[in-house]
Amino acid sequence: MKKVLLFAIIAMIAAVGWSGPLTLTVMTNGVQAFSEWEGFRGYAGVREKIAAEFGEKYGTKVVVLYRNQATGSMDVEALMAAGTPPDVWIDASGYFFGKYLNEEYAIPFQKYLDLSVFQKALLDIYTVAGNVYALPFSNVGGGFAVNKDMLDAVGYTLPEIGKWTTDEFLSLGAKLKAKGWPATMIMGKGGLNSWTKFWLYAFGAEDYKGGNLSKTAINSPETIKGLAYIKKLVDNGFAFGNPIEVNDDDAVEFFTIGKVFSSVMQNGHTDGWIPEQVRLGKIKAPINVRFTEVPHAAGREHTPVYGYQTVVVAHKQEDAQKNALVAKLAYALVSHEAQFYNTLLAGGFSTLNNWQPKLGTAASQTYQDVAGLMVTAGLLPIYQLGNKDAEVKKIWNTLSEQWFRGKLTAQAFLNQYEAEANKVLAR
Amino acid sequence: MKIRVALPLLAPALALWIVLFAAPMVMVGRLSLWNGNLVAHVNVGLRNYVEALRDSMFLKSFVNAGILVLLIVPARTIFSYRTASMLTGYGEGTRSIMRFVLYLPTLASGLIMGLIWRWILAKDGLLNGALAIAGIEAIPWLFEAWPARFSVAMVMLACGVGGDVIVFSMFMASIPVELKDQALVDGCTERQYRKRIMFPLMVPFILLVVLLSVSGTMQIWETIYVLAPEGGPEGSIATPVYEIFQTAFMFGRQGYAAAKGLMLVAVIALLLFTKKRLEKTMKL
Numbered sequence: 001m002k003k004v005l006l007f008a009i010i011a012m013i014a015a016v017g018w019s020g021p022l023t024l025t026v027m028t029n030g031v032q033a034f035s036e037w038e039g040f041r042g043y044a045g046v047r048e049k050i051a052a053e054f055g056e057k058y059g060t061k062v063v064v065l066y067r068n069q070a071t072g073s074m075d076v077e078a079l080m081a082a083g084t085p086p087d088v089w090i091d092a093s094g095y096f097f098g099k100y101l102n103e104e105y106a107i108p109f110q111k112y113l114d115l116s117v118f119q120k121a122l123l124d125i126y127t128v129a130g131n132v133y134a135l136p137f138s139n140v141g142g143g144f145a146v147n148k149d150m151l152d153a154v155g156y157t158l159p160e161i162g163k164w165t166t167d168e169f170l171s172l173g174a175k176l177k178a179k180g181w182p183a184t185m186i187m188g189k190g191g192l193n194s195w196t197k198f199w200l201y202a203f204g205a206e207d208y209k210g211g212n213l214s215k216t217a218i219n220s221p222e223t224i225k226g227l228a229y230i231k232k233l234v235d236n237g238f239a240f241g242n243p244i245e246v247n248d249d250d251a252v253e254f255f256t257i258g259k260v261f262s263s264v265m266q267n268g269h270t271d272g273w274i275p276e277q278v279r280l281g282k283i284k285a286p287i288n289v290r291f292t293e294v295p296h297a298a299g300r301e302h303t304p305v306y307g308y309q310t311v312v313v314a315h316k317q318e319d320a321q322k323n324a325l326v327a328k329l330a331y332a333l334v335s336h337e338a339q340f341y342n343t344l345l346a347g348g349f350s351t352l353n354n355w356q357p358k359l360g361t362a363a364s365q366t367y368q369d370v371a372g373l374m375v376t377a378g379l380l381p382i383y384q385l386g387n388k389d390a391e392v393k394k395i396w397n398t399l400s401e402q403w404f405r406g407k408l409t410a411q412a413f414l415n416q417y418e419a420e421a422n423k424v425l426a427r
Numbered sequence: 428m429k430i431r432v433a434l435p436l437l438a439p440a441l442a443l444w445i446v447l448f449a450a451p452m453v454m455v456g457r458l459s460l461w462n463g464n465l466v467a468h469v470n471v472g473l474r475n476y477v478e479a480l481r482d483s484m485f486l487k488s489f490v491n492a493g494i495l496v497l498l499i500v501p502a503r504t505i506f507s508y509r510t511a512s513m514l515t516g517y518g519e520g521t522r523s524i525m526r527f528v529l530y531l532p533t534l535a536s537g538l539i540m541g542l543i544w545r546w547i548l549a550k551d552g553l554l555n556g557a558l559a560i561a562g563i564e565a566i567p568w569l570f571e572a573w574p575a576r577f578s579v580a581m582v583m584l585a586c587g588v589g590g591d592v593i594v595f596s597m598f599m600a601s602i603p604v605e606l607k608d609q610a611l612v613d614g615c616t617e618r619q620y621r622k623r624i625m626f627p628l629m630v631p632f633i634l635l636v637v638l639l640s641v642s643g644t645m646q647i648w649e650t651i652y653v654l655a656p657e658g659g660p661e662g663s664i665a666t667p668v669y670e671i672f673q674t675a676f677m678f679g680r681q682g683y684a685a686a687k688g689l690m691l692v693a694v695i696a697l698l699l700f701t702k703k704r705l706e707k708t709m710k711l
Contacts, residue, residue: 189570190657244660245550245570387679394484394673398662405661420483 022322023061024329026051027079027086046341047090047333054332058325085315087326090137090333092310100313101126106133107314112327121379122309122351128211134311137334138348141307141370141379142266143291144198150181150261152288161293161376162302166202166229169295173238176261185251185263186234188243188404191397195248195264198294199233200226201380202303213383216392216421219414225297227403227410244404257282264306267291267366291369293377304380305373309351349374385425392421459685468682475686484662485687488670489694491576491663492645498580499587500640504633507588511595512621526596530589537586541653544582545569548654569655572663579664582650587643591636598632599625631706638702642695648672667691 028047051062065086079085100106108131109115115123115132126134151158154175159168173183187193204222208215233239240246240260251263256273274286294303314330317323332338334351342348344360349371356362356371385392396417403413434441459475461468479485510529514522532540547553548568555565568578602625610620648669651658658665658673665673671691675684 242570245567390673391678394657394678397657398484401661407661 021055021059021061022325023063024055024088024326025063025065025084025086026329026333027065027089028091046338050332050335050338051329054329058328060325062329087317088312088314088330088333090310090312092308101128101133103131103316105313105316107316107323107327107330108132109135109314109327109330112324113331117352119351119353119375125309125379125381126311134313135330135334136309136311136351137338138310138342139307139351139374140266140268140309141305141349141374142264143305143370143373143377144262144294145255145265145267145270145366146262146290146292147255147258147260148288148290149258150176150179154179158290158292161373162296164293164295165298166199166295167298170232170236170238173233173236177237182240182260183238183262184233184240185246185255185260186230186239186243187247187251188401189245189247189250190401191393192230192400192404193248195251196230198264198303198306199230202226202294202300203229203297204300208381208383213385214422214425216418216425219418223414224410227413229297244401256287258287264294267364267370270366271364289366291366291373293373302377304378305370306380307349307374310348388424388427391424395420395424455685455688458682459689461682461685462680464679464681471682475683476690478683479687479690482687484665485667485670487662488658488665488667489645492666494576495579495583495647495664495666496641496644498576499583499644500637502580503584503587503591503640504637506584507591507636508595508629508633510588511592511599512625514592514596515599516617522596526589526593529592532586533589535586537647537649538653540582540586541650544578544585544650545654548578570660572660575655575659575664578654579647579651579659582654583644583647586650587640591640594636595629595632598629602628630709634702634706638698641698645691645695667694 026047048064051064054060055062110130110132115135118136122136122139123132126132126136146158148158154172156172156175158164169183176183185196186199187196200218200223203226205220205226206217206222209217234243240254241250246254248265251260252265252269252273254260255263255265256270256277270289270291274283274289277283278286293305296303312330312334314323314326317326336352336355339348339350339352339355340357343350343357343362349367350356356368358368362368362371383389399408399413399417399420402408403410408416458464458468460470460472462471462475463469510525514525517525535543545552549555550565550567550570552568554568558565566574568574606624607620610624611617615624645666646668647666651664651666651669652672655664658669667687668691671684671687674687675681
């Protein structure tokens with residue numbers, strides 16, 4: 001009997017001893033293949049490679065899980081509720097991470113890692129009360145795309161970044177109009193488009209102030225000035241078509257076929273679409289495009305450009321040693337190696353200091369323009385509103401559409417928006 | 428004893444009813460008391476219902492649906508009733524072909540019809556092209572509130588009439604032939620027969636079709652989603668179901684959407700009750 005008991009105890013100890021290495025999980029979005037590299041599994045391939053190397057180096061097993069964005073399967077909430085949250089998760093910021101960037105859920109990376117390698121402006125977006133809860137992996141940026149051929153035709157030299165004012169843009173608008181070219185896209189279909197909203201930021205408008213996301217700050221004299229400017233562009237005939245009938249899809253279409261002088265967009269839009277428009281026979285030769293800042297009101301220094309990041313968040317646990325290991329894994333997933341593939345093949349911008357590659361998709365002039373802009377003009381903050389984002393946008397869209405149609409004054413539009421949006425934001 | 432016999436016979440249908448209707452309804456009821464979704468949630472009692480009653484967009488969606496009902500239901504009912512009534516004068520072969528042709532658009536999903544109509548109603552689309560030939564200025568079908576409402580009404584008429592014609596034809600066919608023969612022998616004209624005999628017999632069915640059309644109009648969403656995302660100009664064509672869809676799947680508030688859904692069920696139940704009362708008052 002004693003022998004049996006002894007054997008059982010030894011067997012149990014052996015079983016525990018042989019239960020395998022520590023397993024860490026990484027949850028990421030779906031597999032996206034890089035078309036330029038046939039057979040290679042895109043980001044997923046890079047992440048799996050990094051995970052395998054990490055596991056080998058630290059004697060752990062790293063499992064990569066794929067979230068199906070289309071069906072919403074295996075999202076963080078579902079895994080949290082099941083009691084199996086992923087150790088590290090990677091996704092676009094803003095929509096998914098808002099409520100997790102706090103002490104309760106996320107590892108404060110600055111306690112475990114040297115974060116000086118990252119661009120400070122990007123880290124600041126994810127810093128709450130001095131704690132950095134997310135590491136930026138890829139920055140997708142945009143700027144004010146302008147048609148250089150039209151500029152040359154009217155004999156206008158593009159001012160240096162930060163020197164272009166809204167007043168000057170009006171005088172350029174008149175010159176372009178004389179040639180039959182609308183100066184810009186004002187997008188009001190379904191409401192004042194977020195690309196058009198940059199004309200509000202040009203006057204110093206802000207969506208939120210001081211990181212307070214529980215109430216909007218857009219109801220301000222600066223926004224009123226911005227709205228008046230948008231109206232001036234439309235009334236002077238400097239806007240393309242009827243603003244309530246055009247949106248961002250139209251902006252990309254009509255800008256890339258040379259029908260309008262400028263619009264906010266990403267360099268991915270111009271780099272991808274202009275060759276396509278040539279192929280479709282809509283234009284004979286590619287148009288010459290540069291990216292710059294949206295002109296700003298006199299007295300202001302810059303209009304920020306927009307960018308959103310893919311970020312990596314790590315789940316905080318009781319075990320401090322495990323937290324340190326998980327932080328290292330998160331760091332590996334945003335490393336120079338991972339970012340190299342991203343910038344080289346997918347057109348994403350580096351989030352690291354002093355490292356902007358000039359290879360592959362990163363070699364284009366427009367990529368370099370936008371990369372420079374993000375540093376000089378600054379980035380518009382990304383707001384971690386989660387699902388509330390769509391709700392406040394709906395309010396904004398409906399009311400701004402009424403303003404576009406002249407049914408509401410600018411002040412009434414902003415007052416109503418403030419009242420309704422704050423109800424959602426405070427919830 | 429009767430229950431003992433009836434229950435085994437009813438069991439398969441009852442089981443399906445419980446699994447596919449009763450249980451989901453109970454779950455929706457529970458969900459409507461939560462803030463969140465089925466996985467992660469906090470119990471908030473009746474707060475979702477109170478919020479829905481103060482939700483201007485949700486309330487506006489009923490106004491939108493009311494306008495769409497006025498634009499769609501009378502036209503749809505009159506047209507389909509008249510068509511079905513007209514078809515009774517033809518032989519079975521012609522009737523079948525006509526019914527098939529009219530029913531054809533109903534077979535396509537709302538999404539497909541929405542896509543086709545978006546192309547027809549586009550600013551440089553087929554309809555404006557035809558108007559231009561006639562020298563009429565282009566109409567912003569999907570960019571102004573009233574044209575957008577008329578556009579939805581047009582699409583729903585094109586898609587829904589066929590089904591109603593089939594239903595009316597079926598009910599008309601159920602009227603005993605002897606009644607008509609008798610009326611004609613008594614000196615009734617065809618017109619008098621339709622007006623004085625067939626129509627009163629059809630009233631309960633007309634009420635049924637009207638009820639189904641009204642409830643169907645409140646539930647249009649995929650056509651709107653395709654025709655004019657964001658619920659059309661200034662949200663003018665967003666119906667209650669479109670609002671519920673947005674709340675659940677775009678704003679991620681499944682609990683709140685469930686409360687809105689149950690409120691819609693209550694409105695439809697009220698319509699059903701009104702129909703029943705009406706039938707009673709009219710002694711149908």
